[in-house]
Amino acid sequence: MYGYQLRHEFERSTGATWPLNVGQVYTTLARLERDGLVAQTGESDEDGKVVYRLTDAGHAELTGWFATPIGGADRPRDELAIKVALALTTPGVDVRAVLQTQRTATLRHLQELTRLKAVADGSEDTAWLLVLDSMIFRAEAEVRWLDHSETRLARRGTTSPPANRPGAAAPDPADAGAGDRAVPR
Amino acid sequence: MTGDLVLELRAAGRVHADGPDVVHALRDVSLALRTGELVAVMGPSGSGKSTLLHLAGGLDTPTEGAVLVEGTDLATLNRAELAAIRRRSLGYVFQDLNLIPALTAAENVALPRELDGVRARAARQEALAALTEVGVGDLADRFPDEMSGGQQQRVAIARALVGPRRLVLADEPTGALDSQTGEDVLRVLRARCDAGASGLLVTHEARHAAWADRVVFLRDGALIDDTGVAPPPEVLLGADGFG
Ligand SMILES: Nc1ncnc2c1ncn2[C@@H]1O[C@H](COP(=O)(O)OP(=O)(O)OP(=O)(O)O)[C@@H](O)[C@H]1O
Ligand SMILES: [Mg+2]
Numbered sequence: 001m002y003g004y005q006l007r008h009e010f011e012r013s014t015g016a017t018w019p020l021n022v023g024q025v026y027t028t029l030a031r032l033e034r035d036g037l038v039a040q041t042g043e044s045d046e047d048g049k050v051v052y053r054l055t056d057a058g059h060a061e062l063t064g065w066f067a068t069p070i071g072g073a074d075r076p077r078d079e080l081a082i083k084v085a086l087a088l089t090t091p092g093v094d095v096r097a098v099l100q101t102q103r104t105a106t107l108r109h110l111q112e113l114t115r116l117k118a119v120a121d122g123s124e125d126t127a128w129l130l131v132l133d134s135m136i137f138r139a140e141a142e143v144r145w146l147d148h149s150e151t152r153l154a155r156r157g158t159t160s161p162p163a164n165r166p167g168a169a170a171p172d173p174a175d176a177g178a179g180d181r182a183v184p185r
Numbered sequence: 186m187t188g189d190l191v192l193e194l195r196a197a198g199r200v201h202a203d204g205p206d207v208v209h210a211l212r213d214v215s216l217a218l219r220t221g222e223l224v225a226v227m228g229p230s231g232s233g234k235s236t237l238l239h240l241a242g243g244l245d246t247p248t249e250g251a252v253l254v255e256g257t258d259l260a261t262l263n264r265a266e267l268a269a270i271r272r273r274s275l276g277y278v279f280q281d282l283n284l285i286p287a288l289t290a291a292e293n294v295a296l297p298r299e300l301d302g303v304r305a306r307a308a309r310q311e312a313l314a315a316l317t318e319v320g321v322g323d324l325a326d327r328f329p330d331e332m333s334g335g336q337q338q339r340v341a342i343a344r345a346l347v348g349p350r351r352l353v354l355a356d357e358p359t360g361a362l363d364s365q366t367g368e369d370v371l372r373v374l375r376a377r378c379d380a381g382a383s384g385l386l387v388t389h390e391a392r393h394a395a396w397a398d399r400v401v402f403l404r405d406g407a408l409i410d411d412t413g414v415a416p417p418p419e420v421l422l423g424a425d426g427f428g
Contacts (some may be wrong), residue, residue, distance in 0.1 A: 087291045100410055103228065107227075110395035136392060143391035147370070151229065 002049040003029060015120075015128035017135070037061055080142065084149060095153060103146045110139045191255055191352050191383040192241055198249035199236050199406075212406045213250070218352070218385060223378040225394035226387045228403030234387040235280060237403065238347055238354050241385055242275055243267050248254040254352065277343030278355040280387075284329040284337055284344075290316060291325035294344045301348065315343035318373055320366070334361035342370055346377060353377065353384045359393055371396040371422040 001009070010020060019169045029052060031039040037058035041051045054062065080102060087098045117132045199211040211233045226234050239245035240252050243259045252259045254270055262270065276297075284293050294312035299305060306347055316322045319339040321332075328339050338361045347355050353374065359367035367390070375396045379386050386397060394400045402410040 008411050024357055104400075104402070107391060107394065107400045110391055111397070111400070111412065114392075114395040118372075136395075138394045140390075146390075147229070154229075 001053075002051050004049070013127040014131050015125075017131060032058065035090075088153075096150060099146050099150050104141050105141060106139050106146070110136065110143070113139065115116075189219050190217050190383065191215075191220055191222075192252070193253040194237075194241065194250065195253070196250035197237075197240055197247040197252055198261075199233075199240060199245065209406050210345045211240065213214075213405075214403075214408050215250075216219055216401065218383045219237050220383055221378055221381055222350075222399070223375060223386065223397045225397035225400045226288040226385065226403060227389060227391075227394055227400060232403040233406040234403055235356055236406075238277075238356050238385060238387055241352075242277055242354050243271055250269040257311065261410065264309055268281065268412065274351045276347070276350035276353045278341050278345045278353075280356040280360075284341055289326050289328055290332070290340045290343075293329070293340060294347050298348050303348070305413045311347050312343070313318075315347040316340065318346065319343050320369060335363065335366060338362055339366070339370065342373070346373070350377075353382055357389070358386070359388065359390065366391060 003022055007020050007022055007025050020096075029038060033040070033052070036055055038052045040054050041053050043051050084095065084098060084102075087093045087095045113132055113136045117129065117136065118131060120129055123129075194214050194216045197211060197214045198209070198295055201208040201210055214237060216224070216237075224290075226237060228234055236245065241246050241254075243252070243254070243262075246252075256288060257270070259267060259270075285296070288296065290307055291312045295305070295308040298308040298311055298375065303309075303311070310358060313325055316325055319342050321336055321339045321343070324332055324336055324340070329340070332340070338358065342355070342358050345355065345358075355374065358374075359370055362370060371393050374384050374386065378398075384397075386394070388394050400412040402407055
C-alpha cells in the first residue's frame with residue numbers, strides 16, 4: 001500500500017470522523033520505516049508512488065496493538081470533569097448552569113450522531129456504524145454523568161459556595177425555582 | 186404559520202392547591218409543535234414532564250395560560266368535543282400503560298378505532314398492522330397478563346399509533362424495553378413523524394431523546410433550555426465532508 005491508499009482505508013472504516021492529512025501519513029510511514037516496522041517493496045505503482053509492506057516486526061507490533069486493551073491512563077485528561085470540579089470550587093460560578101450548558105451541547109451532538117446513524121443504517125458499512133455507536137454511547141455516558149452530578153448537587157443542597165453571587169445566595173429552598181431561570185439559554 | 190402548529194402551549198401553568206401545600210407542577214411553559222416534528226422532554230423526576238403531557242392531551246387543565254390542539258383552545262370545548270379530539274387526533278402512551286386486562290392485545294389496540302366508528306374488521310386490521318410495526322404482531326391474541334412488561338409496553342405504543350393519529354404523546358414509552366427494542370420503538374415514532382404526525386416524548390434516556398428534532402429541558406416545572414431545531418442530515422454530511 002502507499003500513503004494515499006492508507007489514508008483512504010482509514011477514513012473509509014472510521015467514516016472520516018478523524019480526518020488525516022496526507023503529510024501526516026507520510027511522516028508516520030517514514031518513522032515506521034526508520035524503526036523497521038515497514039519497508040519499501042522496491043516496486044512503485046504506475047504513478048511512481050512508493051509502495052510499502054509490513055515487516056515481521058511491524059506485523060508483531062500490529063497484532064500486539066489489537067490484543068492490548070486501552071487503559072484509562074492512556075486517554076487524555078477529562079477536561080469536562082476538571083471544568084465541573086473547578087466550577088464547584090470557584091466562587092461565583094453556577095455549577096448547575098455549567099452542567100446544563102454541557103447537557104444541551106452534548107444532546108445536540110447526540111442528535112447529530114443519531115441522524116448520521118439513521119442515514120447509515122440502510123448501508124452495509126458496519127465499521128462506520130460501530131464507530132458511530134461508540135461515539136453515541138460515549139455521549140450518552142456523558143449525559144448520564146451530568147444528570148448524576150446534578151442529583152448529587154441537589155442532595156447536597158448547594159450549587160456553589162455562598163460567594164458573592166448577587167441575589168443567588170438565599171438558602172431558602174422556596175427560591176430554587178426562581179434561581180433556575182438564571183440558567184443561560 | 187399557526188395552521189402548521191399541531192400543539193401549542195401558551196404560558197401554561199399548573200398549580201395543585203388541593204393538598205396541604207401548594208405545588209407548582211408547571212410554570213409559564215410555552216412550547217409549539219409543528220407538523221412532522223418530534224420533541225423530546227427531559228428533566229429530573231418531579232420536574233413536571235407528565236404534567237406537561239397531561240395538559241397537552243387534555244387530560245388535565247392548566248391553571249394559567251392555554252393549550253391549543255390544531256389551533257383550538259381546549260378550554261373552549263365542552264366535554265364531548267374534548268373527548269372527540271382526544272380520540273381522533275391524539276394517541277397516548279401513559280407512564281403506567283393502562284392496557285385493559287380483559288381485552289387481548291389486538292382488542293386493546295383496536296378499541297380507540299372502534300370508538301371512532303371504524304368497523305370491527307377494519308379496526309382489527311389496523312390493530313394488527315400497528316402491532317406488527319412495533320414488533321409484537323404475533324402476540325395479537327394474548328391478554329396483557331400473558332405478556333412480558335416490554336411486550337405490554339409495545340402494545341400500549343401500538344394503541345397510541347393506530348389509525349391516523351396526528352399527535353402522539355408518549356410518557357417514558359421505552360421504560361421496560363431493552364436497548365435494541367427501545368431503539369426500534371424510537372425508529373417507529375420517528376418514521377411516523379417523518380410521515381406527517383407530530384410527537385411529544387418524555388424520556389430520561391439521552392440516546393432516545395436524540396431521535397427528536399428538538400430536546401427541551403424542564404426543571405422545577407419550568408422550561409430551562411432547548412437544543413433548538415437541529416439541522417437535517419444533509420447539512421451535517423455536507424459540513425463534515427461525509428459521504
Ligand atoms: N395531583 C397532584 N397533587 C399535588 N401535586 C402533584 C399532583 N400531581 C403531580 N404533582 C406534583 O407535581 C410535580 C410534577 O409532577 P410530574 O408527575 O409532572 O413529574 P415528572 O417530571 O413526570 O416526574 P417523573 O419523572 O418521576 O415521572 C411533582 O412535584 C408532583 O409531586
Ligand atoms: Mg412522569
